[in-house]
Amino acid sequence: MDAWDANAADLVRHAKGKPIRVVSAAIRNRALLRDILGRDGYQGVLSYTLSEAIWLAGTGICDDALVAYPSADRRAISRLVSDEHLAARVTIMVDDVAHLDLVDAVAAPEARAELRVCLDLDCSWQALRGRLRFGARRSPLRKPDDVARLARAVASRPGFRLVGLMAYESQPADDLWRAKRGRIRRRLARLIQKRGEQRLTARRAAAVEAVRNVADLEFVNAGGSVSITRTADESCVTELSAGSALLGPMQTDIADGFMPRPAAFFALPVVRRPSASVVTVAGGGYVASGTAGEHQLPTPWLPDGLRLARHEGAGQTQTPLRGATAASLAIGDLVWFRHAKAGELAERFDSYHLVRGERLMDTAPTYRGDGKTFM
Structure with a gap:
């Protein structure tokens, strides 16, 4: 917990006044989520499934849950659209009109609560018409025109309200780690990352402007544990996301601008x-x-x-x-x-022992210990 405290404080300093949305997939422990959300500088959760977001909002862990990925979980969608309290606290992610169609197939707009919607901008670096790629294969929305087109589709559909845009930076976490053991590959990856950052900054700003011409956005989410320092400088970004850096697994050893302390073993x-x-x-x-x-x-x-x-x-x-x-x-x-990544150990062990100094302060159940599996 001493390392957890230090990492939490470091992230806030590097966020430069912007609120940090906690990536729940990196934590998967309600006691730790309560702890971090109770600290200055942290606000809301970036959840990895809709059912998890509903659980966190429904149990009072948070009142602002953004789902990081589109959902095809009809049961969870049905639960969300039937509860106005939850619908006001959970924001779904879409990158295709088909996601809106799926919700309408579960419940017609006139028969359900209005749903909060966030669009997902793809932030991977691509060249040669996509044949060369760094970063995760996330959203099909790459160009500002693509995002604006979907924004207009959301704004024109009854039962949906466009409130946010997410541009999560998976490239540094995925690609630089793979290249870290080879000197030439590492230098090449750094060069590509630098060029990709410059292009992404301009593309993200243009996408935000295009969407704001369609709807008044409550938030523009971006970042990630290994890129939070740089992303905090972008004026179009209103909030940042981070989670892994709180626990300091091996893959955060490449973090840009600061070195998280190892906290989980x-x-x-x-x-x-x-x-x-x-x-x-x-x-x-x-x-x-x-x-x-x-x-x-x-x-x-x-x-x-x-x-x-x-x-x-x-x-x-x-x-x-x-x-x-x-x-x-x-x-x-x-x-x-x-562990190489944060959070995944919570799927193996049913509790985390919270140690401060030489004292065992608490034993807190993980999602597994709570009997929850969201994937």
């Missing part, structure tokens, strides 16, 4: 000694999502001097570790690891 006991230079711990195959590779594997953290076995990695039932420190470990000793 998991510990595995030594259960075997195959040789004098190798120990084996129980479990450990907590691999992060994304393209398969070393960058998605957990990393031995303490004691120092341990590494994954090259040809085995992290296993579902056991993980062998090599290194000079291995010889000093006994059966039953603990090895501490950092």
Whole structure:
């Protein structure tokens, strides 16, 4: 919790006065969400599914939940449109008229609550007509004209109210991490990132202006844990999103402008000694999502001097570790690891132990501990 406090304060400083919307996928723990939303500088949640947003709003965790992705969950849509209290607190994401059609198919506009709508601007860097790409494949809306066209469609449809525009920057998090181990690839990625940032700044500003000509926007959301420092300088952006930097997993070690402190760890006991230079711990195959590779594997953290076995990695039932420190470990000793990404560990463990200094302050259930699975 000491590292959590420091990271939370650092993010607020780098946000330069703009409110930070908390990325719930990076936390997945109601106690930690309550804690961060109670601090100055944080406002609202960026949820990863509609059903999660409904749960968070319905249980009082937040009164402003923006769903980061379009939803085809008819049951969740039905729940949302039937409850004016929830509909006023949850904003859905769309990037296609088909998303509006899906909502209308669940409930006709005259028979439901008006829904808050946000448009999703794609922020990936592309060249050669899309054949060369850096960043996640998110929205089909890339040009200001594309966004304005959909904005007019939303504004003309009864039962919907356009309130926001999101331009989430997935490129630094995904692509620079993959390139971090190769010097040439890393330099190339940095060069592409720099050029992509310049183009994105202009494209985002133009898109915001185009949409504001159609509707009065309540917010323009952008950023991400590894790019928040730069994005905070853009005048068209009204709020930022961050979450991973609060816990400091391995993939935030490339953050732009500040270095989050590692705050979240998991510990595995030594259960075997195959040789004098190798120990084996129980479990450990907590691999992060994304393209398969070393960058998605957990990393031995303490004691120092341990590494994954090259040809085995992290296993579902056991993980062998090599290194000079291995010889000093006994059966039953603990090895501490950092996960590659934040949040995903909450799908593996049913609680987080909240430690301040040397004291265990609380044990807080994760979404899994609450019996919730939203994907």
